[in-house]
Amino acid sequence: MVVLNILLFFVAFIAFVFINAQIIVPILYYAPRATWLFYRGEVKGSAIIAQFSAPAIWLFLFFVLGFIWPSSTDFVSSNPYIASANILATVAILWKFVTPKGRAEMEYDFAKNIERYRISPTGPGWENYRPRAETIMNRIEPEPAVNDLSEAKKLNELGMMYFDGDGVEQDYSKAFAYLIQAAEMGNSTAQHNLALMYEDGLGVEQNSANAIGWWTKAAIQGNTGSQNNLGRAYEIGSGVKQNFEEARQWYQLAAEQGFSEAQQNLGMLLSTCDSLPIDHSEAQKWFLKAAEQGEQEAQFRAGLHYHLGVGATQDHFEACRWFAESAGQGHDKAQCYLGTCYENGFGVPKDMKRAAEWYQIASDRGNVDAMLYLGLMYASGDGIERNLDTAMNLLERSVQGGCKPAIEALAFVKRRKHEDDLALDAAVHSKLNQLTQEVRREKKIGG
DSSP, X not given: OHXXXXXXXXXXXXXXXXXXXXXXXXXHHHHHHHHHHHHTSSSOHHHHHHHHTTHHXXXXXXXXXXXXXXXXXXXXXXXXXXXXXXXXXXXXXXXXXXXXXXXHHHHHHHHHHHHHHOSSTTSTTHHHHHHHHHHHHHHHSOOOOHHHHHHHHHHHHHHHHHHHTSSSOOOHHHHHHHHHHHHHTTOHHHHHHHHHHHHHTSSSOOOHHHHHHHHHHHHTTTOHHHHHHHHHHHHHTSSSOOOHHHHHHHHHHHHTTTOHHHHHHHHHHHHHOTTSOOOHHHHHHHHHHHXXXXXXXXXXXXXXXXXXXXXXXXXXXXXXXXXXXXXHTTOHHHHHHHHHHHHHTSSSOOOHHHHHHHHHHHHHTTOHHHHHHHHHHHHHTSSSOOOHHHHHHHHHHHHHTTOTHHHHHHHHHHHHTTSOHHHHHHHHHHHHHHHHHHHHHHOOTTO
16 A cells, blocks of 8 residues: 555656646645644644545655645745645645545545645635635535435424424524534525524624534535525625625636526626626626527616617617616616617607606606616607606706706706797707717716
8 A cells, every 4th residue: 555655656757747737836845844734733633643534644754745845835935826726726636646545534534634724725726726726525425314304404494494484483593503403403594594694694693703603504505596696795895805806706706507596696796897807798698598588687788788789789679678677677777778778769769758658657766867868858859758857856856867968958948948949959959969879978887
């Protein structure tokens, strides 16, 4: 066995040299540190002596070589292309490869010690590859017995009955008691639900850190809701340090599994986050996937990209179609843009009456842009009966709501209120059209 493991060591060493010469140096640096941390871990000395056996020989060689290679630390810290998480995962996998059968618990403890100490928490690439590394480590963990899985599922269902008050009196404390049992048995749905209780302080004291912990456990098992919630937490910095790249990766994991909310969130991040490379084409891809599943914000954003010709070929018909889908679900911005489509004949026949109707619906929902556009229509009498009092009322509400372009429009209408309407019709139309165009030019994809 000793000879076999020595041979395995040299095979692994030579393979790494030929496959990727760059990776061998950081391995020589990280492996001894991992070995040392393992000695300091939770496994007792007697267990180490009993179970460490032959694989220690090649790890010890790594350990020795790490000390006689003084430039290894500098190499790792100066090379931005070396991902410390990749090294971490590699060490864990190699350990699994050379460890005899029946040592799953030992392998898991080893991987968890590496994860706990992070090896190099500030090392290049760690945050970028952390989800992948944690997923690899999760695979090392022995799966619960079938009976445990069945019992955990029942406990989760019972907990949710008390959470929802479904057939029993609603009781968050009892819900928490059942869910934490199921979560500790490895049920990812229970872990997700338990995290929600910690996040909202239901049946337990509010604790965002605990919520993040349980979401992480569920996420690395593939729970899409937890992956999405982790993405949101990292995006806004709730319970964790704000990290947009980490948010993107968690959203991506859930989005690729078809989770519509994550697809929408990923699209928003890719199209509006200045801390990441803006990619409107990729964002539009995810907006369309989420839009097809009925996410109203994604429907609006997909329409906006088509409307402006950003991230997609300009297509007013498609833009109007998605605005209509979103508007039908009550999205006020989509309602406003749908009014714009009818006012200007973008993708639909021009219809000032329907434009005014959609502007009114959006205005009633508090959309200040719709108030401005509808106010301008009442001021000009274009396609609607002219009423300067109504126009001023709408424009004043728009100004109060923070719409800066409405300030000039309101001042213009007030100056004209008592003058000869017929004599100034041409001037009014010209000026209000100018104001309308200026407002629309200011609208951006991120708005």
